[in-house]
Amino acid sequence: LREIDHLTALMSRLPGLGPRSAKRAVLHLIKKRDGALRPLIDALAKVADAITPCHVCGNIDTTDPCGICREAASGSGRRDPTLVCVVEDVADLWALERAGTWRGVYHVLGGRLSALEGIRPEDLAIEGLVRRVQDGTIREVVLALNATLEGQTTAHVLADRLAPFGVALTQLAYGVPVGGELDYLDEGTLTQALKARRPL
């Protein structure tokens, strides 16, 4: 059936779904027309209509600027607009918000530099970050990029780009995860943890 092939092809392009699991999902949706398919259509339509990227930070929300940027701009003191945490994707922002300890704002790059995938600096929201720093109200930029080669390459490029503005640049510490046992850590993590040791 052409309609089903088309839907399966669309679904198989979603992250984490290959052709086989896409076909299974499509069959499930067809069998559960009222219980799964129609609610999914409604939810997708609502998201398509209501969700918008924040032009300040790149977060997604039902408002632009997003709730985080608006809270910071409100002057309530609950969020400090002079502290910016740079993340690769909105999913990373959500992870940090779940942790609930960051009281600054964010900047979502929309990915990381990758020679392999052909992702260049101009493909990321780097100039937007430079403009925010140029405005002069930001005191500290925390680079919370992934501890991968590509994440670290991106961090170095950002550091070079932001160096002329004299803003404080920091990055997340790497080391022993909470609940982690030394015996199970790889050499790279142990080396980083030793380098990042601090007084008790």
Ligand SMILES: [Zn+2]
């Ligand atoms: Zn925002």
